[in-house]
Structures are given as C-alpha cells and as structure tokens.
Amino acid sequence: MGKKTKLLQKTSKAFLLTGLLLTILSSISLYFYTKKLLQDQVEESLYSTEARVVDALRDDQPVFSVSPVIEVRKVDKTGKKILKDTIIYDPSQDEMEEFRELSTYENIGGQLYQITIRDLVVESGDILVAIIISYILIFVLSVLFLFFFNTNRNIKLWSPFFKNLEQMKKFSISSNEELQLVDSDVLEFSELKEEIQLLTSKVRNDYQNLKQFTEDVSHEMQTPLAIIQAKIDNIINEHHINDKQFEQISSIQKDIQRLKHLNQRITLLTKIDNNQFVKVETVNITKLLADKVETFKELQIDYIILHSKTDLVVSMDSYLAEILINNLLTNAIRHNTLKKIISVTLMENSLMFSNYGKTPLLHPERLFQRFYREVNSVKSTGLGLAIVKKICDLYGFKIRYNFQDSYHIFEVDFKGNGVADE
Numbered sequence: 001m002g003k004k005t006k007l008l009q010k011t012s013k014a015f016l017l018t019g020l021l022l023t024i025l026s027s028i029s030l031y032f033y034t035k036k037l038l039q040d041q042v043e044e045s046l047y048s049t050e051a052r053v054v055d056a057l058r059d060d061q062p063v064f065s066v067s068p069v070i071e072v073r074k075v076d077k078t079g080k081k082i083l084k085d086t087i088i089y090d091p092s093q094d095e096m097e098e099f100r101e102l103s104t105y106e107n108i109g110g111q112l113y114q115i116t117i118r119d120l121v122v123e124s125g126d127i128l129v130a131i132i133i134s135y136i137l138i139f140v141l142s143v144l145f146l147f148f149f150n151t152n153r154n155i156k157l158w159s160p161f162f163k164n165l166e167q168m169k170k171f172s173i174s175s176n177e178e179l180q181l182v183d184s185d186v187l188e189f190s191e192l193k194e195e196i197q198l199l200t201s202k203v204r205n206d207y208q209n210l211k212q213f214t215e216d217v218s219h220e221m222q223t224p225l226a227i228i229q230a231k232i233d234n235i236i237n238e239h240h241i242n243d244k245q246f247e248q249i250s251s252i253q254k255d256i257q258r259l260k261h262l263n264q265r266i267t268l269l270t271k272i273d274n275n276q277f278v279k280v281e282t283v284n285i286t287k288l289l290a291d292k293v294e295t296f297k298e299l300q301i302d303y304i305i306l307h308s309k310t311d312l313v314v315s316m317d318s319y320l321a322e323i324l325i326n327n328l329l330t331n332a333i334r335h336n337t338l339k340k341i342i343s344v345t346l347m348e349n350s351l352m353f354s355n356y357g358k359t360p361l362l363h364p365e366r367l368f369q370r371f372y373r374e375v376n377s378v379k380s381t382g383l384g385l386a387i388v389k390k391i392c393d394l395y396g397f398k399i400r401y402n403f404q405d406s407y408h409i410f411e412v413d414f415k416g417n418g419v420a421d422e
Helices: 007-058 122-169 187-238 243-273 285-298 318-334 384-395
Strands: 070-074 082-090 095-108 111-120 281-284 304-308 313-316 342-346 350-356 398-404 407-413
Touching: 007 070, 007 095, 007 111, 007 122, 082 111, 122 187, 187 243, 243 384, 281 285, 281 318, 285 304, 285 313, 285 318, 285 342, 304 318, 313 318, 318 342, 318 350, 318 384, 318 407, 384 398
Parallel strands: 304 342
Antiparallel strands: 070 111, 082 095, 095 111, 281 313, 342 350, 350 407, 398 407
C-alpha cells in the first residue's frame, strides 16, 4: 500500500481536482463557444453593412470608401465571395490590426462593383478574454466556497466517527473502563457504535474467561506436581532403593521440574500477551547483571565476564527485566561449548551477550519461535528466547542475533524505547 492519507484530506483533494478539471474543460468549451458567437456577430454585421452599401448603390446614393472599414471599387470582372481574417494597417490606431473581411461582387445597373467590408476583430477578442476571465474567476470562487462549505460540513458529519475512532485507539482489553462512544444521527454511524460496543464487550468477556482459564490451569497443575514431588522425596528418604531406581527417580524429578518451568513460562507468556505488565519503573541493568553474575559464580559458573563502562538504566517492569537478563544468561551458559568465556558487554544504550559455539545456527530465523530448539539434546523448554522476544516487543526494544568468529552474539538495543534519563 502507498502513503496513507486522512479521509477528509482525500475527499477534499478529490473535490478540488474535480473542480479544477471542470474549470479547465468548461473554460475551453466556453472559449470556443463564445468565440463562435462573437465571430457570427461580426459576420452578421459585415453582411448587414454590405447590404446597406448595395442598397445605396442601387438607389444611386453616394457611397464613400472608408478605409479600411468599407471599400467600393468598380471592376471589370467578377470573382468569388471571400470571408476571411486579415491583418492590415489601421490609420485611426496607427498600427496593424486584425480584421474580419467580407469581399463580394455585385452587378448594379450594368456596372460590376467589388464591395469589401471589414470589422475590427480585436474588440471581439477583448470581449472574449473578459468573458473567460470573469467566468473562471466566478467559477473558482464558487468552487472554493463549496470546498470550504463542504469541508466544514464533512467535519461535523464525520465528527462522531473520528471521536469513536480515538476512543477505540485508547481501548485496552485488560481495562474495565467503558468506552465513551458518541452517538450520531447518521444511521450507519449509529449502527457502527452499537457494533463496537457489542464487539468490545465480547472481547473483554473472552479475555477474562481465557485469563481465568490460564490461571486455573496453572494453579491446578502446580498442586499435583508438588504432590508428586513430595511423594518422590518420601520414596527416596524412607525406602532403600538401588542405583537403577535412584537414576529413574532422578529422571522423574527432572521432568517434574521441567513441567514446572514450562507451566511458569507459558503463564508468563500469556500475561505478556494480555498486557498485564503495566508497571513501569527505573531499572539499573548494570547492577542487575552484576548481581546475576555473582549468583552464577556461587553455582561454580565463574567464566562469565562483565564489561561495563557506564550504568545502563531502563524504564520497564523490574520483574520482566530480571526475566530478560536471566533468560539471556541461561541461554548463553546452556549453549556455551567447552566452557569458554561468556562475555557480557554493557554500552550506553545496548547490551550484548556472546558465547562460544562451534557452528552457526541452521535456522536463525526461527530462533525466537515458541518451543523451537536447534539441538534436541539440550534440555530446555524452548520458551526462553520466545519470552525474551516478547519482552523486547512489549517495550519496543530491538534484539538481534549473529554468529561471528565462532561466537553466538545476542544484542538488545534499548535506544529510543525505554532508556531512562539519568
């Protein structure tokens, strides 16, 4: 699609273009029509004068040649009647002028006469120009008047629509505040208002039902998982089990933990999708990262190096900020082969994680999709980076991935969206 324009601008533009086209076409038509009328008038005057000259000659009245208007000459032979435009010298104006010329031959009393009658065309041309200019001026003024009248009328007519549109832009699925829609005496706008109210009401009800369902499922899953975990702990503590049984029970425990994490992350994704994180506060990413690195060092993960020259402060929900940092760090640790150095670099408006990897990803375009795992042998829910992408989208951050010099690099750009003023 091309450039978007406002409705009133589009209709006003169409009105003006139509008015301009009509002005041009009607002016051209009026020009030729008026020119034809004036030319016919001039020719009628020429024939009338020529008839008076002929009558005077027949009555033996004296006829004087008044150059260049009337010329009467005796000739020996007849010729064709000529009606044409010509340019001749006008002594009265002392310049060359355009005339309409009628030349005829009449036999009066046995004598052949050539009668030439001319009429000045410049005067009719001036009249024609004056008529056209007056017409264009009146037409343009009429179009402008109708344009402003029509624009003001359209503004009033469409006012309920635009007000309701602004209300729709403010609509939040998670808010219980009713839309303040404006009614209209236009049937279609009134019907649109009613349909919007029905639709938003249904969407909110569906949202509340889905939200309640998600919370119920999450809660109901946690209880049986906790019971299973407790019973497994009792088996381990109260019964003598061999190594094979212990290995099987440990595998069950890992699967339970994975289910717990999966449940938590799906719930988190649902909350982000439903815009339930509306709290915005100032978060010091530099301090948060330093705390996380120290926590991982306590878990014997001491190959994370933090490079920071400045404090990076961002406006967002603090819980989501912690999830963002934790998921990116966990991803770097999980996929860091040979336990080489993981570099975390803080810049003025961005954050970069890099970890060693033997080969680049086969499908980097699918990296942030839910449940996507590049390597099935790696135990993960497949939701960590999907959550990272959702958080970035929520706050307008940009996240990029590339593979360079055997290192996987993730960069989060906070510039322009969420960077707090210090």
